[in-house]
Amino acid sequence: MRVLLAGGGTAGHTSPLLATADALRRLRPDVEITCLGTPRGLENRVVPAAGYPLELIPPVPMPRKPGADLLKVPARLRAAVRETRRVLDRVRPDVVVGYGGYVSMPLYLAVRKGQVPLVIHEQNTVPGLANKAGARFARRVLVSFPDTPLRGAEYVGLPIRPMISGLDRAARRAEARAFFGLDPDRPTLLVTGGSQGARRLNQAVSGAAGALAAAGVQVLHAEGKHGGAEPAVPGPGASDAPEVPYVVVEYIDRMDLAFAAADLAMCRAGANSVTEAAAVGLPAVYVPLPIGNGEQRKNAESVVAAGGGILVDDADLTTEWVAATVPPLATDADRLAAMGAAASGVIPRHADELVARIVLEVGGAG
Numbered sequence: 001m002r003v004l005l006a007g008g009g010t011a012g013h014t015s016p017l018l019a020t021a022d023a024l025r026r027l028r029p030d031v032e033i034t035c036l037g038t039p040r041g042l043e044n045r046v047v048p049a050a051g052y053p054l055e056l057i058p059p060v061p062m063p064r065k066p067g068a069d070l071l072k073v074p075a076r077l078r079a080a081v082r083e084t085r086r087v088l089d090r091v092r093p094d095v096v097v098g099y100g101g102y103v104s105m106p107l108y109l110a111v112r113k114g115q116v117p118l119v120i121h122e123q124n125t126v127p128g129l130a131n132k133a134g135a136r137f138a139r140r141v142l143v144s145f146p147d148t149p150l151r152g153a154e155y156v157g158l159p160i161r162p163m164i165s166g167l168d169r170a171a172r173r174a175e176a177r178a179f180f181g182l183d184p185d186r187p188t189l190l191v192t193g194g195s196q197g198a199r200r201l202n203q204a205v206s207g208a209a210g211a212l213a214a215a216g217v218q219v220l221h222a223e224g225k226h227g228g229a230e231p232a233v234p235g236p237g238a239s240d241a242p243e244v245p246y247v248v249v250e251y252i253d254r255m256d257l258a259f260a261a262a263d264l265a266m267c268r269a270g271a272n273s274v275t276e277a278a279a280v281g282l283p284a285v286y287v288p289l290p291i292g293n294g295e296q297r298k299n300a301e302s303v304v305a306a307g308g309g310i311l312v313d314d315a316d317l318t319t320e321w322v323a324a325t326v327p328p329l330a331t332d333a334d335r336l337a338a339m340g341a342a343a344s345g346v347i348p349r350h351a352d353e354l355v356a357r358i359v360l361e362v363g364g365a366g
Contacts, residue, residue: 001031001365004091004116006107007099008037012123015272016144016352017043017099018050019159020121023356028365034091036084038103055091057083059102062129080106088116095119095363098138100131108134117362121355122148123158123271126295139362142355144271145299156355157348158275163256165349167280176260180220182245187215187330190262190282191229192222192252198268200314201287202228205266206248207319208326213244215327220261222252264330266322269296269311278303278347283339285326290314308343 005021007013014037021033035052037043038059047054060076084106088096096111097119098104108130111118118138122131125145135141135150143150144158177184189212193201202223205212209231212219223229231246252258255276259265265284267273277284286309288296303309310329312321329335348354 001028001095001360001363002034002091002093003031003359003363004034004036004088004093004096004107005099006036006096006104007101008041008043008103009101010042011046012270012272013099013101013103014041014043014046015161016121016123016159016355017097018046018052019161019352020097020355020359021050021052022161023159023352024359027353027356028360031360031365034087034093036087036103036107041103055087057087057103057106060105061102077106077109081109084110093363094365095359097121097359098130098134099123100128102130105130105133108137112137119355119359119362120150121156121159122150122153124148124295125298125301126293140358142358144275144351145302156358157351158271159352159355160272160276160279160349161256161352164259164276165279165352167256167259169260169280169282172257172260176257179254179257180247180249180261182218182220182247182261186218186244187263187333188261189217189219189326189330190222190258190265190267191219192258192265192267192273193224198224198287198289199226199228200317201266201268203230204317204319204322205229205326206231206246208322209246211323211327212330213246215331216244217327217330218245219247220252220258221246221248222258223248223250225250263333263336264326266326269300271299274299274303274309275347278308278343279349281340281344283336283343284309285329286311287314287317303343303346306342306346308339308346 007017035047035054058080119140120134120138121142141152142156143153146155206229221229229248259280269286269288286300
């Protein structure tokens with residue numbers, strides 16, 4: 001059986017794609033998996049690293065504002081569809097799976113007449129343009145969050161890796177904190193804005209480094225490629241108190257260990273961030289991205305409503321807010337335990353296998 005998985009650009013598309021690919025291989029070791037992406041996305045690094053072949057087609061970004069670039073979209077889309085058809089001719093898949101984004105629309109148009117059965121997975125509560133279009137003729141339409149407004153939507157959850165879904169945070173805590181050079185016993189805050197980073201989040205939290213340290217809270221901060229995390233470090237002799245670690249890295253490959261090390265997270269509210277944190281029972285302060293169509297706020301709402309997280313608007317996230325709010329929360333073990341239990345009861349942990357079984361069924365191997 002041959003499967004073509006299309007998704008790229010950011011971790012929001014590539015992470016569930018890879019989780020599904022791995023689940024397909026566990027269920028059917030003989031399945032042939034090919035991934036479809038564009039030359040400019042994260043998939044160019046993570047898909048080959050995961051051991052899957054990657055085919056590339058030209059990206060067709062949709063301009064946010066009217067202008068000359070918008071007029072070029074139809075020609076670019078036609079070219080991308082032609083290239084996608086060439087990929088389909090080479091790969092000859094029994095089923096194709098789209099995760100939305102730039103790379104998926106050409107695939108959907110290339111198979112819209114039913115030559116190859118299509119399965120769609122939508123990561124966000126508010127669906128993107130490509131998945132809205134593809135849902136009109138897809139065999140199955142799968143969604144990460146309940147009440148996602150897509151035709152024929154089936155709530156299955158977001159595929160995540162077994163290294164996350166099967167994580168025992170307490171059992172791995174000592175190992176995880178040693179891995180990142182953290183103190184084994186201090187309350188620990190994990191900060192991440194995703195692979196691109198979130199400059200406002202970086203600046204607000206690192207600006208509160210003194211208040212966090214004064215409360216004994218250590219920090220593991222993934223600042224992303226654009227940086228902005230600059231924690232203030234007291235000068236020599238400024239205090240006789242032991243140094244409280246504030247570890248800044250660009251990117252974290254071992255998110256399982258990052259989650260195990262942490263007692264509390266501060267992050268954006270992309271589908272992956274919300275799903276992974278909630279699935280492992282990690283309480284979080286969610287700071288939704290202030291652009292787009294509001295999907296990040298909606299992604300986090302079910303977890304927050306259950307008591308598993310806190311929402312703060314990007315405009316309200318200041319160093320003063322962090323200094324006043326985060327230290328007392330990060331040091332309240334009872335409240336964090338209750339929040340973690342609430343979060344873990346909201347999110348399905350094993351969507352990867354469920355999605356893989358649906359893909360196999362649609363492709364005729366179920």
